[in-house]
Amino acid sequence: MKRTRIAALDVGTTKVCTIMADIAGGSGLRILGVGIAPSHGLQKGLVVNVNEAKESIRESVRKAERSAGFKLESAYVGVTGRHVSSVNNRGVVAITRNDQLVRGEDLKRVLEVARSIKVPSDQRLLHVIPRTYIVDGQEGVKNPVGMHGFRLDVETHIITAGITSVQNLTKCIRGVGVEIDDLVLEPLASAEAVLTDEEKMNGVMLADIGGGTTDIAVFKNNSIYHTSILPVAGHQITQDISVGLGLAFDLAEEMKKKYGNVLPYQDEKDDADKTLTEDGHSVSYRDLSEIIRIRVEELLRLVVLELPRTDYASLIPSGLVITGGTANLPGIAELGRQATRLPTRIGIPFNLYGVSDTLSDPAYATSVGLLVWKMNHQDTQTWQSKSGANGFMSRVFRMFS
Ligand SMILES: Nc1ncnc2c1ncn2[C@@H]1O[C@H](COP(=O)(O)OP(=O)(O)OP(=O)(O)O)[C@@H](O)[C@H]1O
Ligand SMILES: [Mg+2]
Structure with missing residues (x-):
């Protein structure tokens, strides 16, 4: 059976994720190695410190190589940030x-x-x-x-996309000895990993709420209708907690991930009045949840305002799919339904085989999606050849050099 090795490199604002995989016949994506490293030197999806970013990428690539047992030659790379327009x-x-x-x-x-x-x-x-x-x-x-x-x-x-922003990213990646197969806009990659064909046909909005950016893609009639990038995401939530409760950023981040809940009153009522203690600091659960809820609600409203038309019900009957690390916040889908009046669900990468346990998390939608993009766009260069359901999407030009 013919096997094709492929790899994805998702350089995010909070983590760098490298996935090495192979496409085995028609049986889908088999994950061979995964390397995740904390990200340094990035802000709002952009490289702001080349040396720091390079080190984070190197760590992630080395980890993936160790788990796969062979060297990474080239990868599909995600692009995001405010410099992107459509x-x-x-x-x-x-x-x-x-x-x-x-x-x-x-x-x-x-x-x-x-x-x-x-x-x-x-x-x-x-x-x-x-x-x-x-x-x-x-x-x-x-x-x-x-x-x-x-x-x-x-x-x-x-x-x-902005030339210099992309060049800064590609320089870091080439600097650790990895070639770039193709650059893919991150919301398009995430969509490949978490949306169903039916949703894309009916009309759906994807919001990948990461650390530094919220990446948006709207699909209608099985084709991409709109994309945009908002420079607000999980980092701002943590910043609000840090300022609002007088905690150091790292402690605020820990509190958010450990206790964060946008709809605490769904649980037992008494819970809302409890006090949380972490590292010698005490905060009220009610205050923590309130700060997170206000920011997330505002963010979700901003997301919907990105829709190019106001007839939401007919444009996106399949509603909103939230993914990215921030989708792990308990209650966010329910808050999405309340704030946007759209059907809302959480998007988690599916159809994975091999050493893929860690990847079944919304935070890895882009990383997994980069591989699925490659699978669905095999004939990217020979763009006129393929027909069928995905045929028209596969005739994508690649013009960045
Ligand atoms: N359980 C959790 N509850 C709340 N927030 C969480 C949780 N897990 C992760 N996050 C948040 O998700 C964010 C990271 O998401 P993700 O890994 O998708 O970002 P990224 O890809 O590194 O960044 P970007 O795509 O914005 O450049 C962080 O802000 C983190 O605090
Ligand atoms: Mg990301």
């Missing part, structure tokens, strides 16, 4: 050949037209994703190759 753009070309048959080269041409948007000089195209094709006004065509027509339109989702 836009939907249309392209149109005429089919002038005598037979009026749409061919692969027409797809290439129409995507060339769609991607010719004005990109600021400090930005580069990261992804140009065809969302849907229109042949002579007939909408919703997923793969127009072989159809007859005079006119071919394409709707694309275009994502650009």
